Amino acid sequence: MNVRELALEVYTRITEEGGYSNIVLNDIIKENNLDPSDRGLLTEIVYGTISKRLTIEFYIKPYIRKKIRRWQKSLLYLSVYQIVWLERVPNYAVINEAVDIAKSIGGPGHANVINGILRNFERNPLRDIGSVKKDISRLSIETSIPQWILKQWETHHGLEGAAEIARALDTHPEMYIRTNTSRISRPELLERLQLDGHDVEESGLQADAIRVRGGDILRSPLYREGYFSIQDLSSMLVNTALEPKTGDTVLDACSAPGGKGLHALEKMPDGHIDMSDIHEHKVPLIKAQAKRLGLTNLSTFRGDAASHDYPGMYDRIIVDAPCSGLGVIRRKPEIRYERTEQDIAPLVELQLEILNHVKNYLKPGGILVYSTCTIHQMENENVAFTFKKQNEDMEFDPFTIDALGFEGPFRQILPQEAGTDGFFIARFRKKEK
Template sequence: MQLREMALEAYSRVMDEGGYSNIVLNDMIKSSDLAPNDRGLLTEIVYGTISKKLTIQFYIRPFIRTKLKRWQKNLLDITVYQIVWLDRVPNYAAINEAVDIAKKWGGPQAGKAINGILRNFEREPLEDISKIKSETLRLSIETSIPEWIITHWKIHHGIGGAAEIAHALNDRPKMYIRTNTTRISRDALVANLLDEGFSAIPSEIQKDAIEVKGEVLQSDLYQKGFFSIQDVSSMLVNDALSPESDDVILDACSAPGGKGLHALEKVPGGHVDLSDIHEHKIPLIEQQAERLDLSGYETFQGDATKKVYPRQYDRIIVDAPCSGLGVIRRKPEIRYERRAEDVDSLVDLQLEILANIKQYLKPGGVLVYSTCTIHQMENENVAYTFMKENDDIEFDPFVLEAFDFEGPYRQILPQEVGTDGFFIARFRKKEK
């Protein structure tokens, strides 16, 4: 397959078959012999088209006057993305290749239909989004984030705040790594990365975090276990947890293990149990722990809503299943997969997990609840409901220095310091 046909195949797998964009692209690139520049262009087309889908469809809709098959609509999506957003791709090249693909996949008539739509689209000015009267629909089309999400953000952050969140989640994500401080200091890791030709900047947001550029996973430093890939907002869970050297800790919804292993790196005399509902993910946690050369841990499969855990814990991490609206920039397809009605069932699940887990928290122990979403029902509402339904649980303030914050919970918004959207709450179990 040529590059644009590969892009169509990847985009279709994600949007029509529920594939994960990163996995689909990685698998496709591994099985191809694309040059580095072409790999970059393939990734740009697929991620860009997913991220702009609603905007693209607003632009192209007036030019579609016949019934099209799903693959034809997908082909139009990836081609319009190239025409509108990719200056380095000449319009004629994108259109000609789209027509060739259409002929290959559907015959001469399919090619003729695609050619006509795209030639007409190219000749006309883009539809004016600013003329959309509804401010939520206008922002939805402008940022390609479904209107129900925009409406929720507007209720809680105002339309200006909703716009800031939506635009920030369309920015390219920064890449962060977490220093394995059992093996190396952050300063030494930065120096080693710079020596290898990578860009590496110590983060002011979290003391173990480094902002990097380049294919750092190819570095020997990664293979030797000196760092892990983790967004800096996720690392802040450890700041809220504040583990002590001999703590016994549970990471109840662990896979792929980042937060629990971060805690393990901070408790040289302690122990961390890492558990997850998906049995096939347990080896992934173990592989990371082995790569990092960590000890003092146990992994096991367990449904956090009903698991009988083997011991009582000083500290517990519940990084709960959630709608994931805070990581849209890394998983752009998630915005289209979620529905407003999904949130109610997620809230029930989150509360069910917390109700079971708190039984295994020692009196005086700390429980940190986190999500990678920006939705009040899954975040503040869950936190208050959990406390209201459990009279032995109370809020317990923590500090995030980079945000000049002290309090029992914090919603981190993506526009604040360029991180993923994240929520963290800290509770303490009352002494008997």
């Protein structure tokens, strides 16, 4: 199968079978032993088409005048993405390949349908998104973010703020790595990566963060030897709020794949961390990362954070709760279409259930950090205030993010602020008896 046939297979698995984009892509790449250029093209076509789906739908809709098969629509969307956004690929090549794929799947009749729609689309100018009168409708088509999400952002950030968030999430995500400071300093890691030819620079937002531009940094021996991990910068700020101390006992209650808990462990060589997750199959992922990083003072186990009987009391607890994930749609573009407004209330209930349970295992004077990778007030500020209201023994506890000029007990980090994922962090302290 060539790259465009594989793109249709990947896109189908994601949009029709509910596969996770990163997992499906990785599986297809391994199964077909693709070279780097084909890997890059496949990833670009799939992620690009998913990310631009509502825009593509707006562009192609006038040319689909009869009911067509689902696979035909997917093939059209993949082709339109290449015609509009991939300048290095000639339009005739995209169309010819699409026709060949349609012919192999459905025969000459289906191929003729695809050929007619794409030829007609190519010879006409793109529809003007600016002609859409309603602000939210126009922004939704422009950024391919569903209207219910934009309306929520508009309520809390205004129309201009919602547009800034949406446009920031409509860009390629930055890549960051986290220095394993239990083994190497950030300046030393920077120097060694630069000597190996990587384009890297330190981040001013978090003391362990390094920004990476281009290149396959996971192929670096320094990664295999455990000197750094892949982690978004906003996620690293959980450790800034947690402030783990030498000798602390920490619980990471919703841990997999383990980034936040292992980050804490790198800061407390004489401490210990329990890392649990509700999914049994994810626990080995935590163990594997800990082994690669050379970290040993931890326990890993399956545990439902809403009900698990944890083995002791903790100085600090991390709750990186299950959430709608609206802050990471650049990395997981399918989330925007899979989530609905009706998903939020059950998530809020679960988030509070987890917080109300794990706080029973927090020592008096201990710190609890609650975080999500979403931009939704109900899951973030609302959960934080409700949890505090429900628990008289818990109080907000300020932390600082110097680079953002922030000091306070909770912070919604927006993607346009520093090119990070959208993230929320709140810090609580358990009152002394």
